Amino acid sequence: MKHLLAALLLMTTPVLAEEGHDHDEPAHAFEIGGLEILHPWTNATDHDHALLFMDLHNEGAAPVEILGARLDSGVEGQLVGFRMKGGEMGFETLPPIPVAPGRQLALAPDGLAIRFDGLEAVLEEGHHWEVILLTSAGELEIDVVIEAEDARQHGHAGHSH
Amino acid sequence: MRDSWDSLPVLAQDLIIAGALLLPLLVIGGVLMRGFRPLPLVRALMWRFRWANLLFILLIAVSTGMGIGLIAQERGLRIGSAQAAEKFDLVVTAPGSELTMMLAAVFLQPSAVPLLDGVAYDRIANHPQVQIAAPIAFGDSHDGAPVVGTITDFVTYLSDGRIEGRIFARSGEAVVGAAIDLQIGDRFTPAHGRGSGADAEAHEGVEIEVVGRMARSGSPWDRAILIPVETVWEVHGLANGHTFEEGDRIGPPFTPELFPGTPAVIVHAGELWANYALRSEFTVAGETMAFFPGTVLADLYRVMGDVRQAMSVMSIVTQVLVAASVLLGLFILTRLFQRQLAMLRALGAPRRFVMAVVWGYGVTLLVAGTALGLAFGYAAALVLSRIVTQRTDILVTASITWAEVNLALGFLSAMSLLSLVPALVVLTRPVVENLRQ
Amino acid sequence: MAMPLQISDLEVRAGRRMLLTVAELSAPAGALIGIRGPSGAGKSTFLHALSGLIEARGRLCWGEVDLPRLRPERRTAFRARNMGLIFQDFLLFEELSPQDNAGLSGLFKPRRNREAIGARAAKALARLGVPEGTRTVGSFSGGERQRVAIARALATDPGLLLADEPTASLDRRAADALIEDLTGLARAGGKTLIAVSHDTHLLERLDRVLTIEDGQVTEDTGVQAA
């Protein structure tokens, strides 16, 4: 029934454009080559696969490509896009996506994500998850917040900072 | 184990599941009937209690059919609506409800929505990743069908180029959807508004000529009339997006200052990944909102999924009640048959044979009811699909998949196990007592 | 194959209540025996004991086989092989043809016996003058039904025929005709026939008549003909 509520909310409230992220806690923001990474998060899971979400802003002067991600253990995460095909929901593997200077890119449920398969450990709500983000500007270790199993957005969404 | 299962083709998996579900039934049947011929007596029982049997079979069939029809219909609607929206990768509108915007822009449901201005459109149309940025202008109708203003690239994209006749080339021409009752060469005057409130006289003097017809797509666009967006604006006495010097040219680029506004821009990107980047970029606080109709549908389907779950629970409860009443009926009917069964034992029939007869009788009812239920379910889905298709123009196809078949088989198998109970109960009373009655 | 009967110290109880006691009784193979007595005396109970349908104590030997000592399923198998039962109210499947009713045992007997059972059923039906055809026995008269029941009892070629009031549901004429056939077939086949009946026409045609009263054999016309 939780989906029902979420979808009803979606139907009745106008979807607001993303709010500013200017005063985020430092722990939830990372930066590499001018690319700012905000609120990386994922859902708690005991499956061996997970989707990684985040907001990206290119504050630099050069485009940065998002290539994917990997874990310390060597497990690789691939860039995927949610697609509705023939009434079935699914994900499609995507090539690297560039973020032009001054532009932003959201990785969010039912949209873009970085998908991990073959995880060795379960992801527990409230814990953190170390992931290495792969970009054309280099590799960056980010700290991913593990939200509830059924969360549709990160814990800070909807706050007006 | 898990890997080898996953590597099997889906059909093989379904068949294996179906086989596994039927296994208890086949094993019981095999064990009970081996070396015996209980069928003539099962037939005798079927005939003796034919009206009661018919009632039981119908009861099982209706309860099974309801559940199956519901699931099949929900899936049909889901697939149909997803397919109808498949061409709409990304929609950009003024901020508002994604669902309302999707219903208006993709499913052509009439609604008053705010407009995007020429600057916003320009920004979208000139984005390097954007291949088609089609303004959509609606509000007029003809004979109940929406008259939608757009651009030629979009018409070509929407119909995959499958157009009989030709595409519109100037203001005042139209391409109609496959379900529209107008012939190439026909002329019509659009009415202002849609439905019962449409005003037929508002656009008097305007004549639009049909020059082409799109192939069927199974979407509400089959019942739409597509005209140049300029025509819509002109008919309403607005600027048509072009300067005077441009003459009669239609289509982009438009002059932002002369662009009267559009409720939605349908965006098609050159590459798949670009859609995701474009969604982020065209989502600008207070100005524009970009969404994937697929995602909105996915949210809707989650709701439908929950509703379906609730309905499945209800239909399972009905099934269980029906199962209970059928079992009770079996008890009562086998009671009526008890002297004959005792006679069989007196003649020297083994217990297993008597069980085979009673169980075979119960399972015959169940199999007949389940098979009829699958047919009922299919018929129900067929009728519902037809109604939904007629009302919405979303092509909904009814189909019974292995999921439903396996559900029915699971029910059948569980019930066939329970049917052993009346068969066993018959044997608990001493033969002589049953003979005496 | 008919077998001699040898009974000693037979007791049938229902809980505490003694329904039947038979101290000594014997009969040669092929004897035709009648049982009479007032209602509730234990005649049917005796027949049930003879067919192994109820638990009994003591000795009740058909040939070498001491029936009360067998486990229930073995008794059932013994009955299937050696006995034909006939009931007052026929107990036929009204939905089936006479042939199917008469060949009923073929449905649960081993495959190899089926054909023989079917053939014997057909022969018995013909011999008893049961109307042929596909009509179900639901439309048959009482006399016709009891003939089908006799054919059913004969289809397995049993050595023993046990009948409980076979003529009680028939009118005089039908009963007389049936008596003729039943005793005739039993004698011709060398079968032992034990029939519970009040029908003097039937009892007259038998070798020996036992009277049971209050769970005891009180009279035995003895071994006159045997």
Ligand SMILES: Nc1ncnc2c1ncn2[C@@H]1O[C@H](COP(=O)(O)OP(=O)(O)OP(=O)(O)O)[C@@H](O)[C@H]1O
């Ligand atoms: N299971 C039982 N428990 C208690 N009493 C029983 C049981 N079975 C039979 N009886 C009693 O045993 C007696 C003998 O019954 P049985 O059926 O043998 O009589 P019968 O001589 O065949 O009578 P009828 O001529 O009326 O058929 C009856 O009084 C009957 O009520």
Ligand SMILES: [Mg+2]
């Ligand atoms: Mg009696």
